[in-house]
Each structure stands twice: as structure tokens, then as C-alpha cells.
Amino acid sequence: xxxxxxxxxxxFGSRKQCRQLIWNEQVSVAGRLITDxxxxxxxxxLIFSVNGKEWTYRQHLYIALHKPPxxxxxxxxxxxxxxxxxxxxxxxxxxxxxxxxxxxxxxxLLLLSDDGAFIHAQSSPKRxxxxxxxxxVFEAVTPQLIAQLQEGVKLIDEDKPIAAQVRMLDTHLLExxxxxxxxxxxxxxxxxxxxxxxxxxxxxxxKLTLDSLGLPMGQWCHLDPGQLAQLV
Ligand code: URA
Numbered sequence: 596x597x598x599x600x601x602x603x604x605x606x607f608g609s610r611k612q613c614r615q616l617i618w619n620e621q622v623s624v625a626g627r628l629i630t631d632x633x634x635x636x637x638x639x640x641l642i643f644s645v646n647g648k649e650w651t652y653r654q655h656l657y658i659a660l661h662k663p664p665x666x667x668x669x670x671x672x673x674x675x676x677x678x679x680x681x682x683x684x685x686x687x688x689x690x691x692x693x694x695x696x697x698x699x700x701x702x703x704l705l706l707l708s709d710d711g712a713f714i715h716a717q718s719s720p721k722r723x724x725x726x727x728x729x730x731x732v733f734e735a736v737t738p739q740l741i742a743q744l745q746e747g748v749k750l751i752d753e754d755k756p757i758a759a760q761v762r763m764l765d766t767h768l769l770e771x772x773x774x775x776x777x778x779x780x781x782x783x784x785x786x787x788x789x790x791x792x793x794x795x796x797x798x799x800x801x802k803l804t805l806d807s808l809g810l811p812m813g814q815w816c817h818l819d820p821g822q823l824a825q826l827v
Contacts (some may be wrong), residue, residue: 598622598643599632601652606685607645621646655710658682659803659817662705664810668696673700682707694718703728703797703810704805706826717826722818723774724826725797728781729768733791735813740788744771748787750807753777759784770798801826 596604600624602613616622617632624636624643641652662668666678670692679687686709694706694717700785710716714784717724739775747756760772771781782792798805803818803825810816 596638597635598624598629599635601638601641601643602645604654605650605652606683606688608688616645626682636666639826641801645745648657651728653817655713656689656824657710657713658686658691658707658815659808659810659818659822660705660707660806661805662697662702662797663813664700664702667699667706668693669673676703678707681815697797698779698782698795701795701797703795704803705797706800706818708766708817718776722726722827724801725772725774725799726776727770727772727804729764729796729798730771730781730785730792731767732751732767732795733793734786734789735766736763736790738788741769743788744769745782748784748788750777750780750783750787757784765791 598617599610599613602616603610607616609612614632620628620630622629622643622645624641631724638652638654643652645652660678660681662678665675666681667673667675668678670677670679680690682691685699689709691707692714693707694708694714697703697705700778705715716722741761742760743759747755747758755776757775762770764770771784781795785792803822808816
């Protein structure tokens with residue numbers, strides 16, 4: 596692919612802007628300044644620098660973010676900053692979007708991608724991808740609460756009761772696994788079972804755990820093929 600097209604595909608602006616970056620001697624590959632916008636380069640594994648900052652060519656972006664509290668997943672956040680503000684502008688230029696949403700006060704593992712097919716597949720209710728949450732609850736956990744959540748609770752606007760796999764982690768801490776992503780689902784399930792969710796953290800999606808990524812809050816990383824394969 597020509598360098599101009601590569602830069603364009605990687606979110607460095609319009610074709611004209613990318614040409615200009617190259618002509619202005621702002622782009623190098625393996626330490627070699629390239630001033631010919633039409634120079635053909637192999638994309639696979641390509642590492643290039645723009646204004647001294649290194650980038651790896653990626654056909655698509657598959658990102659894991661450790662979402663902090665008080666960030667909104669919406670593209671047009673209204674009360675808090677948006678999680679997209681935590682990513683480089685170049686990735687936003689590629690129309691990178693969150694895969695599903697977490698509430699503004701929920702923390703934990705959030706995926707983002709610019710691959711529409713991946714977003715669609717991950718969000719599809721047919722795939723039944725397990726999402727694991729750690730919920731701190733107001734009232735101490737009781738065997739009745741666990742039984743109720745496991746048997747299923749009726750949520751307003753839902754025809755059938757919704758169940759979760761539940762594990763007690765501490766007196767006020769529950770782990771819930773669910774395979775749907777209904778609006779405020781965990782908080783509504785806990786409320787329907789007579790308790791109240793004080794704080795919520797998503798600890799895993801499929802078999803991919805936040806702990807395995809070692810991401811500090813607010814930080815993100817690219818997912819490799821092995822990690823993507825764990826999202827089942
Ligand atoms: N369930 C909720 O209630 N909130 C979230 O952010 C995610 C799941």
C-alpha cells in the first residue's frame with residue numbers, strides 16, 4: 596500500500612493531509628525519512644513514526660480499556676467526560692467505538708474497536724458471551740439473595756425472569772455472570788432481589804479477565820489474537 600494510503604487508513608486525516616505530512620518530512624519508517632507519498636510499503640508488521648511517535652500498522656483496532664468511574668460510554672457524553680477521550684485522536688478518526696456500554700459509575704473491562712463486524716458479533720445476544728461483574732451490595736449477602744438471583748428475577752419490561760450465576764466473594768461482595776446486556780441489568784437484578792448495588796466492576800468478558808491484562812485504571816492496551824480468542 597502507498598504510504599499516503601497507509602497513513603489515511605490509520606487515522607492521520609484526509610488523503611491530502613497525509614500527503615502533506617509526508618511532504619513536510621514528518622513521517623519515517625525504520626529510521627528512514629520518506630518524502631514520496633506514493634512509496635509502496637508492506638503493511639504487515641509495519642512500524643512507522645509520525646513526528647517522532649511510533650505507530651504499528653493495524654488493519655483493525657481491538658482495544659481493552661480499564662474504565663474508570665465517572666466516564667460515560669456515550670459518543671456525546673452529557674455529564675462526565677467520555678471514555679473515547681482516553682484514546683488517541685487517530686483512533687477516534689477511525690471511528691473506534693465501545694462494544695456495548697457500562698454505566699458512568701461502573702468500572703472495569705470495556706472493549707473498543709473500529710471493526711463493525713466484531714462489534715456486532717460481540718454484542719449479539721445469540722453469542723451468549725459471559726460478562727462477569729463484581730457487585731458491592733448495601734445489605735449483607737444472604738443465601739436467599741443468591742438463590743433468588745440464580746433462579747431468576749423479574750425485571751420491568753422483560754417477559755421472562757432473568758438469572759445469573761452467582762458466587763459470594765465477601766459479606767457484601769458478589770460475583771455475577773450474565774450473558775445478556777440489558778440496560779442497568781446487574782443493578783436492576785439486585786434491586787429486584789431486594790438489595791442495592793453500591794458499586795459495580797466488570798472483571799471479565801468471556802474468559803478474558805481484567806486482572807490478566809494488568810491494566811491500571813484509565814489505561815488501555817491492544818488485544819493480541821490469543822486474547823481475542825478468549826472473548827468467548
Ligand atoms: N449492569 C449494570 O447495571 N450496569 C452496568 O454498567 C453493567 C451491567
